[in-house]
Amino acid sequence: xxxxxxxxxxxxxxxxxxxxxxxxxxxxxxxxxxxxxxxxxxxxxxxxxxxxxxxxxxxxxxxxxxxxxxxxxxxxxxxxxxxxxxxxxxxxxxxxxxxxxxxxxxxxxxxxxxxxxxxxxxxxxxxxxxxxxxxxxxxxxxxxxxxxxxxxxxxxxxxxxxxxxxxxxxxxxxxxxxxxxxxxxxxxxxxxxxxxxxxxxxxxxxxxxxxxxxxxxxxxxxxxxxxxxxxxxxxxxxxxxxxxxxxxxxxxxxxxxxxxxxxxxxxxxxxxxxxxxxxxxxxxxxxxxxxxxxxxxxxxxxxxxxxxxxxxxxxxxxxxxxxxxxxxxxxxxxxxxxxxxxxxxxxxxxxxxxxxxxxxxxxxxxxxxxxxxxxxxxxxxxxxxxxxxxxxxxxxxxxxxxxxxxxxxxxxxxxxxxxxxxxxxxxxxxxxxxxxxxxxxxxxxxxxxxxxxxxxxxxxxxxxxxxxxxxxxxxxxxxxxxxxxxxxxxxxxxxxxxxxxxxxxxxxxxxxxxxxxxxxxxxxxxxxxxxxxxxxxxxxxxxxxxxxxxx
Ligand code: G4P
Numbered sequence: 131x132x133x134x135x136x137x138x139x140x141x142x143x144x145x146x147x148x149x150x151x152x153x154x155x156x157x158x159x160x161x162x163x164x165x166x167x168x169x170x171x172x173x174x175x176x177x178x179x180x181x182x183x184x185x186x187x188x189x190x191x192x193x194x195x196x197x198x199x200x201x202x203x204x205x206x207x208x209x210x211x212x213x214x215x216x217x218x219x220x221x222x223x224x225x226x227x228x229x230x231x232x233x234x235x236x237x238x239x240x241x242x243x244x245x246x247x248x249x250x251x252x253x254x255x256x257x258x259x260x261x262x263x264x265x266x267x268x269x270x271x272x273x274x275x276x277x278x279x280x281x282x283x284x285x286x287x288x289x290x291x292x293x294x295x296x297x298x299x300x301x302x303x304x305x306x307x308x309x310x311x312x313x314x315x316x317x318x319x320x321x322x323x324x325x326x327x328x329x330x331x332x333x334x335x336x337x338x339x340x341x342x343x344x345x346x347x348x349x350x351x352x353x354x355x356x357x358x359x360x361x362x363x364x365x366x367x368x369x370x371x372x373x374x375x376x377x378x379x380x381x382x383x384x385x386x387x388x389x390x391x392x393x394x395x396x397x398x399x400x401x402x403x404x405x406x407x408x409x410x411x412x413x414x415x416x417x418x419x420x421x422x423x424x425x426x427x428x429x430x431x432x433x434x435x436x437x438x439x440x441x442x443x444x445x446x447x448x449x450x451x452x453x454x455x456x457x458x459x460x461x462x463x464x465x466x467x468x469x470x471x472x473x474x475x476x477x478x479x480x481x482x483x484x485x486x487x488x489x490x491x492x493x494x495x496x497x498x499x500x501x502x503x504x505x506x507x508x509x510x511x512x513x514x515x516x517x518x519x520x521x522x523x524x525x526x527x528x529x530x531x532x533x534x535x536x537x538x539x540x541x542x543x544x545x546x547x548x549x550x551x552x553x554x555x556x557x558x559x560x561x562x563x564x565x566x567x568x569x570x571x572x573x574x575x576x577x578x579x580x581x582x583x584x585x586x587x588x589x590x591x592x593x594x595x596x597x598x599x600x601x602x603x604x605x606x607x608x609x610x611x612x613x614x615x616x617x618x619x620x621x622x623x624x625x626x627x628x629x630x631x632x633x634x635x636x637x638x639x640x641x642x643x644x645x646x647x648x649x650x651x652x653x654x655x656x657x658x659x660x661x662x663x664x665x666x667x668x669x670x671x672x673x674x675x676x677x678x679x680x681x
Contacts, residue, residue, distance in 0.1 A: 180220025258291030
């Protein structure tokens with residue numbers, strides 16, 4: 131980490147200039163994609179440029195990741211919900227890059243939603259043959275809510291893919307995001323010859339290396355006569371024609387629009403052959419947002435605020451099964467964080483000394499001496515942190531919390547053994563606190579069993595497995611058969627006003643707010659048509675200052 135900054139004048143050892151430099155250098159992002167688009171491969175290649183990959187072997191070998199599902203599940207289950215979700219920090223040129231890695235499996239996308247709350251930029255990775263896929267669309271919606279700048283990498287250009295223009299049209303038509311191609315491909319699949327950088331009008335040629343090997347980059351000017359010997363006329367002509375079409379369409383690469391999340395710079399490449407990855411990284415570093423001011427209860431909190439502040443965006447238990455520990459991931463938002471610092475915990479008002487902060491790199495961990503806005507630190511969490519909690523020094527700040535996202539499967543959690551109730555209760559409450567699963571409750575208080583609400587089946591199974599392994603309770607899952615959840619804006623009063631409603635089940639969340647469960651979107655639409663005044667939301671607003679109900 132950036133421990134080599136000279137300490138200087140101020141009491142906490144950091145001058146305003148040092149802080150400004152550290153912020154200026156930092157870029158932080160998460161990758162959003164559908165499984166198989168190439169996230170692991172791209173991450174590996176990006177780390178290679180930072181020289182980080184040999185150090186830590188942070189990215190799991192694909193072979194390993196692709197083990198038969200049962201093996202993989204076992205591994206995930208033993209380690210908590212998502213061992214693949216950590217932070218990868220590396221230096222590249224003058225920059226310090228934080229890649230907030232997210233779980234590969236879509237059943238754990240709740241984790242990804244929360245990680246996006248800590249990211250300043252997102253890279254949207256598409257498979258050139260498939261274009262936009264369901265998981266990418268969902269994650270994009272989360273980015274849109276937060277207006278995160280999105281950089282698009284269209285991958286697997288070495289394989290037959292869809293027409294590049296149609297891929298851009300799809301982004302525009304379906305996401306309402308203006309695409310701006312930074313480079314343009316020459317041919318595709320077997321006939322992929324490289325890309326033309328639109329801003330410099332230089333061609334980066336692709337040479338087909340053996341599978342998995344790095345392709346060599348040869349760069350020529352578009353008007354260099356040698357190009358004709360290397361690339362077929364018709365392919366080059368077509369690429370230039372298409373590029374001219376884009377120019378004629380007239381959109382400009384407006385950085386303000388990029389930062390507002392309205393325009394996405396698009397890059398074509400092939401992660402597996404490492405083609406186009408370095409130019410992508412360079413352009414990304416040039417255009418991406420630096421760590422930005424984050425909203426707090428008293429207005430935006432600038433990263434250059436000299437006092438430290440940060441928030442917990444993720445909790446993970448048992449990352450290291452030998453220690454049965456719990457780690458809170460904190461995104462640093464302002465000031466300089468230092469080891470052994472005393473900080474205030476905004477929710478409880480307690481002062482905590484952070485004596486063993488960790489830097490997490492894939493599976494590796496090291497004690498961190500300092501950290502700056504945009505960085506992520508891991509804190510040992512003996513139950514005192516919850517997702518969304520703020521830590522600070524100086525005058526009190528409190529960040530906006532992290533909303534709950536709509537779950538898609540629901541199941542009663544039964545405890546067949548009454549003598550194990552204490553452990554059952556402890557386990558359910560702790561796993562909810564950790565964000566491993568959302569808990570809903572029947573409105574009829576006599577039915578005490580909680581309802582587990584998750585994004586994917588595997589998420590439920592992990593909860594069940596952890597209850598057994600960590601709390602010693604065997605449980606039964608009983609599916610409820612609903613697929614859609616909506617929070618009611620206006621709460622119980624709004625719901626009472628519309629009177630009886632049909633084809634949905636009313637339950638309450640941990641903050642006693644009404645949640646409607648529907649069997650399908652058709653039923654949801656029907657209800658909305660019948661009661662146009664009833665406002666429903668797929669994201670639960672953040673609650674602050676109120677303790678959730680426990681089992
Ligand atoms: P994910 O993390 O998004 O799930 O995807 P991952 O990187 O694991 O990649 C999924 C598959 O796509 C892998 O193939 C990977 O090699 C391949 N891939 C990634 N980028 C490219 C690319 O630019 N071009 C081509 N042709 N393939 C690419 P696999 O056969 O499933 O695994 P493996 O046998 O390669 O390990």
